[in-house]
Amino acid sequence: MLWLTWRQHRMQLLVTVALLAVLGALLLVNGLGAAGFDARNPPPADCASDYRAACAGYTAGMMEWMWAVGDVVGWLPLLAPAMIGAFWGAPLLAREFEHGTDQLTWTQSVTRRRWLIAKVGGLGAAVTLGGLALGAIVGAWLAVFDSSAFPVNFFNTNWFRLVGIGPAAWWLSAFVLGVAAGALIRRTLPAMAVTLAVCALAFFGLLSAPRLYATPERFVQTTAAGSDLVPDTAMVVESYWTDRNGMKRTSDDRQLALAVPCGIDETTKAYAACSFDHGYRQVQLFHPASRFWRFQWMEAGILLLPAFALGGVAVRRTLRPRI
Structure with missing residues (x-):
């Protein structure tokens, strides 16, 4: 089953790995440029306590380097989970039902349960690793900028869902949502459309939610x-x-x-x-x-618990043969 999963889904895997590699190369070049600027223009030691003209020049230079790619990176919290859900999750079961291949595939020696465990489990693990890789790449890039003279606010809405476990939680929840939509709707394009719409609603609905995760x-x-x-x-x-x-x-x-x-x-x-x-x-x-990781885990729970509940309903329906 692992070999079959690889054969059927290698294009999604390779494209995702290639995009992560391109992003990593882009951020590496940008980070090296920012590090070079920092080395050539060291900020005054007292920038944190006494904001002066020299500090303003240093901050403007670092901001220029950061936002040279920051606008592109800033779209990833919305686009990446939506693409994972629509192109990884939604077709997984919907295509089988739509083309009628489930009638052949699930009547062979491989049971529905084993097929689902291999497919959903294997691809879900790959999605989670991809999200963690994205978090590590963006975190390493932001670490280049983070200093007492130019502190990076990881709570910023541009970065909060791009570092730590945030990307993995969003990617996995979108994937499970896509699988559930495909299992319940049983048509690929409608399942993809529903997945994209729900991912967008979740993103904008939770955009300012971290403010409410604890008493300030x-x-x-x-x-x-x-x-x-x-x-x-x-x-x-x-x-x-x-x-x-x-x-x-x-x-x-x-x-x-x-x-x-x-x-x-x-x-x-x-x-x-x-x-x-x-x-x-x-x-x-x-x-x-200091509440950063606490909020990351709280948002992961908010995303994953409903997604797994819906996914469980969809899997149960899939395991029950239609008469």
């Missing part, structure tokens, strides 16, 4: 000192101001109230100091970087 920590800034700020690697859930009475205020409310004593230029430290002197406090609700 609360930080109240009382001075204009930069060291009081929430770390750049944290996930900021909400940021707002409170007045001297503790009432919640927007930046526009604060600017209107302080237009006379503090002026209107919010970008200066003098304005910030004046705001705090008049009793205003900046409140930030955030998740620290």
